[in-house]
Amino acid sequence: MDPSNKVKVVSLFHKTxxxxxxxxVFEFEGTLLRSSSLFPYFMLxxxxxxxILRSLILFLSYPLVWLVGEDQLGLEIMVFxxxxxxxxxxxxxxxxxxxxxxxxxxxxxxxxxxxxxEKKVASSKxxxxxxxxxxKDYLSVEGVVARELKTFNGYFLGLFEEKKVNKITPSYEGKxxxxxxxxxxxxxxxxxxxxxxxxPHFKKVYLSKERxxxxxxxxxxxxxxxxxxxxxxxxRPTPTSSLALFMxxxxxxxxxxxxxxxxxxxxxxxxxxxxxxxxxxTTLSKPFNVSLVHNKEDQKSMxxxxxxxxxxxxxxxxxxLNKPLSAVTYSLSKFNELVSPIKTIRLTRDRExxxxxxxxxxxxxxxxxxxxxxxCREPYLLRFSPLFAELTDDIVPVAVDVKVTMFYGTTASxxxxxxxxxxxxxxNPTYFIKFLERVPESETCMGGGKSRIEVANFVQNEIxxxxxxACTSFTxxxxxxxxxxxxxxxxxxxxSPYLKGE
Numbered sequence: 014m015d016p017s018n019k020v021k022v023v024s025l026f027h028k029t030x031x032x033x034x035x036x037x038v039f040e041f042e043g044t045l046l047r048s049s050s051l052f053p054y055f056m057l058x059x060x061x062x063x064x065i066l067r068s069l070i071l072f073l074s075y076p077l078v079w080l081v082g083e084d085q086l087g088l089e090i091m092v093f094x095x096x097x098x099x100x101x102x103x104x105x106x107x108x109x110x111x112x113x114x115x116x117x118x119x120x121x122x123x124x125x126x127x128x129x130x131e132k133k134v135a136s137s138k139x140x141x142x143x144x145x146x147x148x149k150d151y152l153s154v155e156g157v158v159a160r161e162l163k164t165f166n167g168y169f170l171g172l173f174e175e176k177k178v179n180k181i182t183p184s185y186e187g188k189x190x191x192x193x194x195x196x197x198x199x200x201x202x203x204x205x206x207x208x209x210x211x212x213p214h215f216k217k218v219y220l221s222k223e224r225x226x227x228x229x230x231x232x233x234x235x236x237x238x239x240x241x242x243x244x245x246x247x248x249r250p251t252p253t254s255s256l257a258l259f260m261x262x263x264x265x266x267x268x269x270x271x272x273x274x275x276x277x278x279x280x281x282x283x284x285x286x287x288x289x290x291x292x293x294x295t296t297l298s299k300p301f302n303v304s305l306v307h308n309k310e311d312q313k314s315m316x317x318x319x320x321x322x323x324x325x326x327x328x329x330x331x332x333x334l335n336k337p338l339s340a341v342t343y344s345l346s347k348f349n350e351l352v353s354p355i356k357t358i359r360l361t362r363d364r365e366x367x368x369x370x371x372x373x374x375x376x377x378x379x380x381x382x383x384x385x386x387x388x389c390r391e392p393y394l395l396r397f398s399p400l401f402a403e404l405t406d407d408i409v410p411v412a413v414d415v416k417v418t419m420f421y422g423t424t425a426s427x428x429x430x431x432x433x434x435x436x437x438x439x440x441n442p443t444y445f446i447k448f449l450e451r452v453p454e455s456e457t458c459m460g461g462g463k464s465r466i467e468v469a470n471f472v473q474n475e476i477x478x479x480x481x482x483a484c485t486s487f488t489x490x491x492x493x494x495x496x497x498x499x500x501x502x503x504x505x506x507x508x509s510p511y512l513k514g515e
Contacts, residue, residue: 035197036134037132037199041136042137042138045124045127046120049224050252051138052083053114053250054115054143055095056255057110059094059095062099069259071094074091074094084138092140093171096162096169097169100167101142106143109243109244109426109495109496111143115144116230120227120228121230132155133154134155134158135154135158139159140159140173144157150237151235239391240487241495242391243426246421247417247421247439248419261440265440276437281335293441294442295443295446296444296445316375316381316382317338317380318382318384320412320480321386322423325433327340329444338378338380339357339358340382341371341382342357343386343489348430368403371404375405382401384397384400386488386489390421390423392482393484394473397469398469401469403465406454408451410448410452411476412449412479412480413446414444415442416443417436419439420435420436420438421435422442425497447479449475449476452472452475
């Protein structure tokens, strides 16, 4: 930065030093992120967009990246290895996967500094497609100064455009042409590391606090709740953790196949201890001295209503009950339907047809349904479709939670038939199954005169209390619009009348 520009450099920035009505221009990496390394974010892109081979190549190149530095040449190497040959129109990692990891890396101190001003413009060393979604959705920035990536025939070339581009919202257009007294800037914690192209005309530039003592931003302080995110990796892939990943994978592949074969081919009472011996964990909680399964022929079958964490939810419920169950699903691959050890029926999203199918299944035996219609990884419950409330008064809410350390067994944009396989790739996948008290007759449609929506909301609230999860009104459609850019509908001709009608 040229001293002739007479920029005032201040060593620390405090939220009380400047009015909130000023415009703040800040460096994303130096001002907000606790970690100084960008490698984990590129590893996420390489693994999720390019697969295991591309991520392995990036990992093996890290010593070279570390040697030349991540600021210039090292950054270009990572960009090329991660983006070359990736389709541009299907790349959604910047809005569906990276926000979770950005939020977990945000420092509380830097976040408070940035959020003290109403108008914000962010600058980033990362490609625009990696950061723009997060910065606009979670920090409400009005402009993002970042470099675009070159493309050819709809594919990334893995090369930066020459200059950074400033894209701002229409309401902010024309207000960034001149940097006056109403514009302040925050750079990195060291003067030599700040963006010298961004701040040459500013009257005042602050240096952020040292990051080594920053605290993790608490979840309750997030600008908005993190409810939806995609991707397979459940951990931050630093160089060390990436090494552990590639060392674990050869054994994990064998272990996952072992778990899958024994879990689907053997009877429940035989496969359960074998799966436990292989490292899977299942925790059961149920009301004391209350029967959860009707054994008498003259009694109706039970309807188990659970929240949806993975495709294996009905299977684990059958395991812990040690009774065969039927399950209804909204989007199950033919492969998973074929190998499932319990009977599964695919719903059509036509309310009347689905209702008839579930009534028939209930007459044959106990039935489990996940009325959210899709999985949710975070401690939130999506809206419960109320169709189940019309079927019977014998309803048992089941609270389900899953803990994994390496891979998520769910996806919105990937290959769904691999979901159980990725779940079993974890060293110790843990399932929590909590059976709640049967829904009182006074809270049902037939016995209590409640509407189906009231029953669905009651069951959702009971499961939310049992897990400590927050209840939301989000639906499957909302999830897929955020993560995949579509409505999650597989019937191209008729759409999803079941979702839209509820």
